Amino acid sequence: MTVVATADRRLMEGSEAMAEAAIAAGCRFFAGYPMTPFTELLEHLAKKLPEAGGVCINAESELEAVGMAWGALATGARAATGSTGQGLSLMQESFSEITLAELPLVVFNMARGQQDYFQATRGGGHGDYRHLVLAPLDIAEAVELTQLAFHLADKWRNPVLVYGDYLLAHTHEAVSVERIDFPTLPSKAWAVDGSGGGTGDSRLVTPLGLAKHGHEAPGIERHLRGITAKHADIEREEQRAETAFCDDAETVVVAFGTPAKFARYVVSQLRAEGEKVGYVRPISLWPYPFDAVAEATEGASTVAVFELCAGQMIDDVRLAVLGRAPIVAIGGISTDGSGFGVGPLLDAEIIRDRVLAVHRGGAEAELPPLPVNERG
Amino acid sequence: MSDEHVGAQGPAGPVLDTSAAPDHAKKVADLKPDLLLTQEHNMCPGCGEPLALRVYLEALQELGVTQRSIMVAGIGCYTAFTSTVDVDLVQALHGRAPSVATGAKRMRPEAVVFTLQGDGDMVNEGLQEVLHTAARGEKVTCILLNNGVFGETGGHMTATSVLGQRTKNTLDGRDAEYHGYPILIGDLIARLQGAAYVARGSVHNAGAVARTKKMFRRAFESQLRGDGFSFVEVLTMCPTGWFIPTGDGPDYMHETLGDVHVMGELKVEGVVKTTEELHDENVARQREVEHALERGGLDR
Amino acid sequence: MTTIRSRGTVTIDTDTCKGCELCITACPPRVLSMTDEVNHLGYRYPQLHPGCTGCAACLMVCPDFCFEVFRFDEPVMTEIAPAAEEPS
Numbered sequence: 001m002t003v004v005a006t007a008d009r010r011l012m013e014g015s016e017a018m019a020e021a022a023i024a025a026g027c028r029f030f031a032g033y034p035m036t037p038f039t040e041l042l043e044h045l046a047k048k049l050p051e052a053g054g055v056c057i058n059a060e061s062e063l064e065a066v067g068m069a070w071g072a073l074a075t076g077a078r079a080a081t082g083s084t085g086q087g088l089s090l091m092q093e094s095f096s097e098i099t100l101a102e103l104p105l106v107v108f109n110m111a112r113g114q115q116d117y118f119q120a121t122r123g124g125g126h127g128d129y130r131h132l133v134l135a136p137l138d139i140a141e142a143v144e145l146t147q148l149a150f151h152l153a154d155k156w157r158n159p160v161l162v163y164g165d166y167l168l169a170h171t172h173e174a175v176s177v178e179r180i181d182f183p184t185l186p187s188k189a190w191a192v193d194g195s196g197g198g199t200g201d202s203r204l205v206t207p208l209g210l211a212k213h214g215h216e217a218p219g220i221e222r223h224l225r226g227i228t229a230k231h232a233d234i235e236r237e238e239q240r241a242e243t244a245f246c247d248d249a250e251t252v253v254v255a256f257g258t259p260a261k262f263a264r265y266v267v268s269q270l271r272a273e274g275e276k277v278g279y280v281r282p283i284s285l286w287p288y289p290f291d292a293v294a295e296a297t298e299g300a301s302t303v304a305v306f307e308l309c310a311g312q313m314i315d316d317v318r319l320a321v322l323g324r325a326p327i328v329a330i331g332g333i334s335t336d337g338s339g340f341g342v343g344p345l346l347d348a349e350i351i352r353d354r355v356l357a358v359h360r361g362g363a364e365a366e367l368p369p370l371p372v373n374e375r376g
Numbered sequence: 377m378s379d380e381h382v383g384a385q386g387p388a389g390p391v392l393d394t395s396a397a398p399d400h401a402k403k404v405a406d407l408k409p410d411l412l413l414t415q416e417h418n419m420c421p422g423c424g425e426p427l428a429l430r431v432y433l434e435a436l437q438e439l440g441v442t443q444r445s446i447m448v449a450g451i452g453c454y455t456a457f458t459s460t461v462d463v464d465l466v467q468a469l470h471g472r473a474p475s476v477a478t479g480a481k482r483m484r485p486e487a488v489v490f491t492l493q494g495d496g497d498m499v500n501e502g503l504q505e506v507l508h509t510a511a512r513g514e515k516v517t518c519i520l521l522n523n524g525v526f527g528e529t530g531g532h533m534t535a536t537s538v539l540g541q542r543t544k545n546t547l548d549g550r551d552a553e554y555h556g557y558p559i560l561i562g563d564l565i566a567r568l569q570g571a572a573y574v575a576r577g578s579v580h581n582a583g584a585v586a587r588t589k590k591m592f593r594r595a596f597e598s599q600l601r602g603d604g605f606s607f608v609e610v611l612t613m614c615p616t617g618w619f620i621p622t623g624d625g626p627d628y629m630h631e632t633l634g635d636v637h638v639m640g641e642l643k644v645e646g647v648v649k650t651t652e653e654l655h656d657e658n659v660a661r662q663r664e665v666e667h668a669l670e671r672g673g674l675d676r
Numbered sequence: 677m678t679t680i681r682s683r684g685t686v687t688i689d690t691d692t693c694k695g696c697e698l699c700i701t702a703c704p705p706r707v708l709s710m711t712d713e714v715n716h717l718g719y720r721y722p723q724l725h726p727g728c729t730g731c732a733a734c735l736m737v738c739p740d741f742c743f744e745v746f747r748f749d750e751p752v753m754t755e756i757a758p759a760a761e762e763p764s
Contacts, residue, residue, distance in 0.1 A: 077485050
């Protein structure tokens with residue numbers, strides 16, 4: 001990855017930075033439906049995409065938004081949609097089928113106070129489909145991962161989900177959105193532009209495993225198997241994680257996304273005080289970096305999982321650790337009064353206490369009670 | 377010399393050889409449209425959908441837009457044609473073709489983008505999509521094959537099934553009290569400002585087929601001019617879904633579906649016609665068609 | 677003897693026909709009738725008698741694309757014996 005141009009550095013919210021990153025990546029179509037905390041991403045793209053020669057449509061429903069992106073993708077354009085978890089729930093049938101149609105959709109989840117890890121990685125849709133999932137830590141990484149998402153989507157002809165949240169969307173930071181140059185990919189011979197009509201070689205973009213008369217159709221079974229074989233390749237090649245202080249760590253904290261920034265801060269603080277704690281952060285949620293997490297936790301006595309829900313990523317941590325060490329959930333449900341945003345648990349002091357409780361007392365240690373959002 | 381030859385027992389005269397092209401003659405109609413890769417398909421005997429397929433493919437070809445046409449197909453019996461039409465094609469989900477067509481057209485504005493959907497697809501599952509696409513005036517053409525049933529799944533009632541119509545779950549006929557009323561989707565769309573050309577055809581006889589072809593041409597021409605959203609609904613027979621003998625299909629359709637979803641151009645250049653106005657027009661046209669048949673030969 | 681004028685004729689792909697009989701009623705001069713034989717699919721199929729006008733109505737209503745339609749350069753005349761009287 002080479003950084004190509006130096007853009008102006010200015011104060012902007014995460015949504016705006018991600019919108020600019022999408023455009024820098026060549027996204028020329030976006031459709032979405034307003035929903036907190038995703039709305040601003042749609043607003044910024046509504047303003048910026050036409051300026052960049054693209055199209056942004058305020059779809060009348062989430063279902064139509066993903067459909068429009070589907071049509072744009074089929075013509076070979078870089079296209080995206082997004083919402084928050086509740087809105088993505090509505091798009092699930094299309095997500096599954098777009099994966100089977102091998103279209104390079106990029107999806108933005110600006111998640112609410114509940115976490116959508118299961119929805120993103122297990123998939124709320126039907127069948128054996130997978131989306132690559134990238135979870136940025138902060139705005140700077142979101143700018144990078146957004147552009148990577150478009151590249152990986154085209155590289156694998158598979159949807160990629162960028163997992164953000166309220167904090168990422170609405171935090172303002174001084175950022176410069178610099179375009180990243182990725183390796184060149186083959187051109188999209190499969191894309192539909194109308195020119196195939198009447199030639200005997202017209203194109204068909206379909207999830208159904210069919211082909212035009214005169215061409216061999218894989219049939220649905222062979223087609224599905226081909227897709228899952230591709231997913232096995234993606235699993236091997238696209239795992240991403242960040243690890244720190246794990247070589248001699250007794251306690252390893254696992255976290256992803258914006259909460260991980262707090263966890264990382266706490267761990268480095270404790271390290272500076274001489275505590276043997278380490279940290280591993282999955283950057284790709286699918287494929288989950290099982291190897292990196294296994295390696296990071298190899299010598300640990302306790303693995304502490306910090307996430308802002310009742311426990312979703314912890315299942316993958318269990319798969320990575322495979323019983324070598326006990327695993328404790330040190331996060332929990334914590335959100336603001338609206339349910340959209342940030343709760344009181346996302347606090348360095350509180351997290352530090354919870355990490356220390358487990359680090360000193362082991363897996364059976366009693367954790368301090370979860371903070372309560374006073375507005376309920 | 378006399379043209380009178382049809383007696384009560386059927387046509388008189390010997391059976392002629394129809395296995396090979398004749399000498400001293402000119403072909404006036406091809407076996408199948410050029411844009412259809414094979415004539416073979418698995419539609420039921422007496423299915424009306426291939427009749428509509430033929431004429432819209434011919435319309436595309438006659439307009440010279442073959443090499444810039446993008447078709448978006450919904451899910452129904454007609455999905456089988458996605459493999460046999462020689463047109464660049466995107467398969468959509470049930471009800472979802474209009475949004476896919478929107479995305480495609482916005483990225484390829486020079487292409488002629490059209491959908492092919494059934495009534496279950498468009499008016500049940502996808503009602504929202506087609507209405508929004510029409511309201512937005514997207515420059516696409518949505519084509520509706522309306523047989524008043526979900527053909528592919530066995531013939532159940534849809535939102536366009538008319539009162540009294542036989543379907544798998546209304547074998548005694550659709551009853552308003554229990555099943556409610558049909559949606560006249562053509563009329564609904566015609567009243568949306570973004571809809572530029574709205575027409576309803578039918579394939580119950582050759583004259584209707586010819587008239588439907590003209591509607592397709594005018595719809596595609598409307599898209600080419602950039603007028604806005606265009607829409608062609610075509611009533612098609614489904615004797616299987618209606619549980620009636622194959623040969624009764626056209627008359628049954630014309631008398632039930634055709635009596636409610638009335639044939640005609642519902643909206644042209646901003647002028648919207650009511651069901652009564654369309655009906656009166658049809659009566660006048662029928663007289664014209666009868667005279668043309670008496671003179672011999674239809675203009676295609 | 678009656679003379680029947682045929683301005684046109686058709687070819688019929690009997691192997692593809694599914695026996696729906698829509699062409700029979702669609703033909704304005706009523707010159708098609710169904711055979712008693714069946715094709716390899718098990719369907720009876722249409723056959724042509726003198727009097728075709730080449731109007732292509734059959735082609736337009738055929739769901740299985742069985743017809744090609746021709747117009748003769750000069751109409752072909754066929755002489756036939758008159759139809760038998762109905763017994764009273």
